[in-house]
Amino acid sequence: MEREAIIKHLKDNGLYIVKKSDFEALIALGGKAYEDYPLHNFVYGGKYYEEGVKQTFRVNLNSMFDEGIIYADSEELNGFVIVLPPGYTGINTLSFIWNGGFWILYNQGIRAAYRMANFESFAMNLKKKYTNNEDWYLYNLCVSKEAQGKKIASKLMKPLLNYFKLNKKICYLETNNDPNVPIYEHFGFKVMEKTFVPDSNVPHYAMLFDCK
Numbered sequence: 001m002e003r004e005a006i007i008k009h010l011k012d013n014g015l016y017i018v019k020k021s022d023f024e025a026l027i028a029l030g031g032k033a034y035e036d037y038p039l040h041n042f043v044y045g046g047k048y049y050e051e052g053v054k055q056t057f058r059v060n061l062n063s064m065f066d067e068g069i070i071y072a073d074s075e076e077l078n079g080f081v082i083v084l085p086p087g088y089t090g091i092n093t094l095s096f097i098w099n100g101g102f103w104i105l106y107n108q109g110i111r112a113a114y115r116m117a118n119f120e121s122f123a124m125n126l127k128k129k130y131t132n133n134e135d136w137y138l139y140n141l142c143v144s145k146e147a148q149g150k151k152i153a154s155k156l157m158k159p160l161l162n163y164f165k166l167n168k169k170i171c172y173l174e175t176n177n178d179p180n181v182p183i184y185e186h187f188g189f190k191v192m193e194k195t196f197v198p199d200s201n202v203p204h205y206a207m208l209f210d211c212k
Contacts, residue, residue: 003069003085006163010071013159018070018080023061025077029144030057038202039176043115044108052112055103062099063091064139071156079143079152083160086134090124115199122198123174126206130192131172135208136164138173157187164211171209176202
């Protein structure tokens, strides 16, 4: 299976495949690294809410562990990536609730859960528009604040994208933060569309990797 081939390629390039026992460390990393990220601020009522961001990471990690590939720069966990296989169309409601979404409902109410669900529907429709869901979906790239500027993102991204380029695979991502766009362009992604998250002024960039 291609998932196993990619995992082997990442290991051969010195990257670390995340275990479930690493989740709490990654959740803490994500909570700090995504401080004041526009999309999360929008979901949680217009301001940074660290516990909410952490819970979002908890839901994602638990929901995506078996299907996707979650890997880090090393066992030190300075940064990590979540990439999901072709055919991915979002987290279903049962998985969302089962893997920690109830906490969001209980602590932040239906509005936060609605914003999250509405965003995912919007984002998945845009992804389908440009890839027909035949893409490997780069769901998350996260580097700890302490490790930024140390080329951790390059260490994480280059082996994965080299595999995609060699094997002519489509890779798609989105970002909701203007300063991230030139970073992803540096790695070979192109902006396919800039729009805004529904009912907000949060930018949304749909980006596609040129695998040719």
